[in-house]
Amino acid sequence: MGKKGGSAPTPPDPQETAAAEAQFNRLDTYSPSGSGVRYGYTDANGNFVQGPPPADQQSAVSYQENPFEQQIRQTLEPASVALTDRVVQDNIYGMPDAPRVQDRSDVASDLFNRTFSLMAPGIDKANERLLTNLQARGLPVGSEAFNDAYGEQQRQTQDTISRLAMDANLNAGSEQSRQFGLDQAERSGAIAELVAAMGGGYNPPNSVPSGNAPGVNYSGLVGQQYQAQLANYQQQQQQGMQTASALGSIGAALIKSTRSAKDVHGYANINGAAKIMANIPLHAWTYKPGEAPFGDHGGQHVGPMAEDFQRMTGLGAPDKIDATDYLGVLSAALQSALHRIAHLEAIIFEQDEEIVPAEKVRVH
Structure with a gap:
C-alpha cells in the first residue's frame, strides 16, 4: 500500500475575498477646499465610523462639504422647495386619470357594430337584388325553389355576420392594448414633467476630487494563486502516482521467493x-x-x-x-x-x- 496523498489546497472564501477587494478599492478622497468622500460604516448608534467595517456592520459612505458648498446649498435649497411646490400646485390637479383596461366585450361590441354598420347597406341591397331576381324568374314567394334560394342567401349572410363577430372579438384584444397604451402614455407624460420639475430645481456643486485610481484586482490575484497551488498539487499527485506505479511494478518483479531465503514449515x-x-x-x-x-x-x-x-x-x-x-x-x-x-x-x-x-x- 502506498503513502496517502496530501489534501488539495482550500479554495479562497468568496465573502472574504470580496470584502478584501472592496477595501483595497475604497479610497478616501479630499480636495484642497476641504470637501471629500470617506468610507467606513455605521455603528449601532447610527454614527459614521471611518475605516474597514466589521463582519457584522454595513458599509457606509460619508460626504464632507466645504464651507463654499454649504453656503450655496443653504441658499438654493429654499428656492428648489418653492419651485417644486409651485409645479405640484399647477399640475397635480390636472393629472390624467390612471389608465384602465376597458371591458373586452364592450370593445368587441363597438368593433362589431361599427363594421356591421358599414356592411348592412350592402347586405340589404343583396337581399333586394335576390328578391327581384326570383320574382323576375316567376318564382312565387313560399315555393320550394324560392325558399331554397332565399335560405341560401340568408345562410351566407349569417356566416358573414358570424365571421364578423369572431374578428371583432379577436381584434378587441389589440384595441384594448392600443387604448390602454394611449392612456398610459398621456399619464406617464404628465408624471414625467412633474418629476423632472421636482428633481431639476437644485443641483449642488461638486468639488470632490476624482477617486478614479487604478483598481486592485484582488480577487483575480487570489484566484491566480489558488490555481497555481492547485496545479502544483495535481502535478505532485501525478508524480506520486507514477512513482507508486513504478515501485509497484519493481516490487512485483523482485518478490524474493527462493527456498534458501525461507524457513519452510510444511x-x-x-x-x-x-x-x-x-x-x-x-x-x-x-x-x-x-x-x-x-x-x-x-x-x-x-x-x-x-x-x-x-x-x-x-x-x-x-x-x-x-x-x-x-x-x-x-x-x-x-x-x-x-x-x-x-x-x-x-x-x-x-x-x-x-x-x-x-x-x-x-x-x-
Whole structure:
C-alpha cells in the first residue's frame, strides 16, 4: 500500500475575498477646499465610523462639504422647495386619470357594430337584388325553389355576420392594448414633467476630487494563486502516482521467493484454502476520499476485506492484505480445484469405458 496523498489546497472564501477587494478599492478622497468622500460604516448608534467595517456592520459612505458648498446649498435649497411646490400646485390637479383596461366585450361590441354598420347597406341591397331576381324568374314567394334560394342567401349572410363577430372579438384584444397604451402614455407624460420639475430645481456643486485610481484586482490575484497551488498539487499527485506505479511494478518483479531465503514449515492445506476462497465475502468497493494509495485509478475495485481475510486465514493484518499471502491462498485454492477436476475427469473416463456401444448390441 502506498503513502496517502496530501489534501488539495482550500479554495479562497468568496465573502472574504470580496470584502478584501472592496477595501483595497475604497479610497478616501479630499480636495484642497476641504470637501471629500470617506468610507467606513455605521455603528449601532447610527454614527459614521471611518475605516474597514466589521463582519457584522454595513458599509457606509460619508460626504464632507466645504464651507463654499454649504453656503450655496443653504441658499438654493429654499428656492428648489418653492419651485417644486409651485409645479405640484399647477399640475397635480390636472393629472390624467390612471389608465384602465376597458371591458373586452364592450370593445368587441363597438368593433362589431361599427363594421356591421358599414356592411348592412350592402347586405340589404343583396337581399333586394335576390328578391327581384326570383320574382323576375316567376318564382312565387313560399315555393320550394324560392325558399331554397332565399335560405341560401340568408345562410351566407349569417356566416358573414358570424365571421364578423369572431374578428371583432379577436381584434378587441389589440384595441384594448392600443387604448390602454394611449392612456398610459398621456399619464406617464404628465408624471414625467412633474418629476423632472421636482428633481431639476437644485443641483449642488461638486468639488470632490476624482477617486478614479487604478483598481486592485484582488480577487483575480487570489484566484491566480489558488490555481497555481492547485496545479502544483495535481502535478505532485501525478508524480506520486507514477512513482507508486513504478515501485509497484519493481516490487512485483523482485518478490524474493527462493527456498534458501525461507524457513519452510510444511505444505499448505489446499482443500482448506479452497474452502476459504469459496466462502470469503467478496465486495465491490471504492476508496473513501483521502484513503486511496498513490497509483489508484479512483474507480471501483472487487475483492475481500482485510478483516475477513485475516479472520478466515490467520494471515496478514486487520487493515491490509499482504499480496504474497493473497497469491499463496489463491494458488492453493486453484491447485485444489485442479485436483478435483482431474479426479472427476478420471471417474467420467472409467464410466465411459464400461458403457457398451449401441451398435454392438443385437436383438435375436
